[in-house]
Amino acid sequence: MTSEQSKSDISRARILDAAAKTFRQKGYAATTLIEIAKAAGMQAGSLYYHFGSKDELIEEVLDIGMRRVHEAVEESQERLPADSSYRDRIRVAVEAHLTTLLKHDDYTSANIRIFGQVPEEVRQHHIRQRDAYAELWRRILTKAQKSGALRSDVDLGLVRMLLMGALNWSVEWYQPGRTSIQTIADHMCLMLFSGIGIEEPIRSGENETVA
Amino acid sequence: MTSEQSKSDISRARILDAAAKTFRQKGYAATTLIEIAKAAGMQAGSLYYHFGSKDELIEEVLDIGMRRVHEAVEESQERLPADSSYRDRIRVAVEAHLTTLLKHDDYTSANIRIFGQVPEEVRQHHIRQRDAYAELWRRILTKAQKSGALRSDVDLGLVRMLLMGALNWSVEWYQPGRTSIQTIADHMCLMLFSGIGIEEPIRSGENETVA
């Protein structure tokens, strides 16, 4: 071992990268160890020197993916000046989440895409981690609401779900060259804070206010 | 053949129902024909009397699922009085989409959950249908924007994607007894039209307007 536990770690990293990429593209069950091994430059059997099973491998991919968004959003909050507005807090959180998701991170998008497909046992392993990330958002939104930055008559749990859905779904349609990540984040925040509606001129008999 | 081509059609329907349910739960590759057959009350081999292959079966499930949302949203528009506000048009579309998704429709939720996992060839078969549904929403939103009901400075394509994401993601977290579908739709529309932000009292030095 020379500098910092090389070789085994390098291979391990290559395998994980290959796995994340392949899992994201093809889904859990459709991804074969042969494929992952080839992408990592080795034979399928060799994977077992580094991982005990396919499930162990996928668990680590899921783990890393979730850790990355979590850390990104957490750091986005810490980087912010202490006197930042709550809108800014939410805005940078949205940007951090989206950026991690869409910018060279197969791990994060793999997590989102395959989580619903993995065996129950593997899923159970990650519920704690998922909950922790949800809790982070819960805190951000709750503080904003308590401070009066968000309407007090909305169900924040619901808002969070809808928000996460809008953001996470982007892995299904986002294409690098088309719309910038920043633009997506801007639109999301606009919808979240102000909506995109305009009071309509009364057309005939009906008029209505928003729920 | 007695009344209206019974027996074969009944079995066919039972198989499709079982397939939709199982595909939705376990995903594409993880679902076995043995499982589907058992749920339909027959042997795996018998499925081949009704369908040529696993892919043919899944294609039909995807087809039905997409057709159901499409028709539901289309009918929601036709049912509406001609002089309805554009907000109401969008609102009922959201409600129709969500209701079809979450209320006893394994086909629709299966479509959403497994579309990303099916073999490329099967996917190609449905792009046309997906585009047609997207086009329906595009029309609804464009008319609303042109009439002045929606801000003119937003990218409607982006809005549509974020909206669909928020709605579709609900299949991952929705649980029948908890929040009513209507409440979800209300929150979505509130966010879409007005947002949930409140102008913040200026805290220190910073103040900001929305993008």
Place this chain on the structure above:
DNA sequence: TCGTAAATCTAATGTGCGTTCGAAACATGT
């Protein structure tokens, strides 16, 4: 240069699944 441990290869094993096909069971009109 040698020896030892780490890392990878190679070939084999077993299993589960999609699919096939002829035989059996069922239904229906005559």
Place this chain on the structure above:
DNA sequence: ACATGTTTCGAACGCACATTAGATTTACGA
């Protein structure tokens, strides 16, 4: 009751995959 078409069964085939274990190579300190 018979004959014909419809529907399901049941066993078998072949293949692709996860996993295993021993042989082989590679890396590196002495």
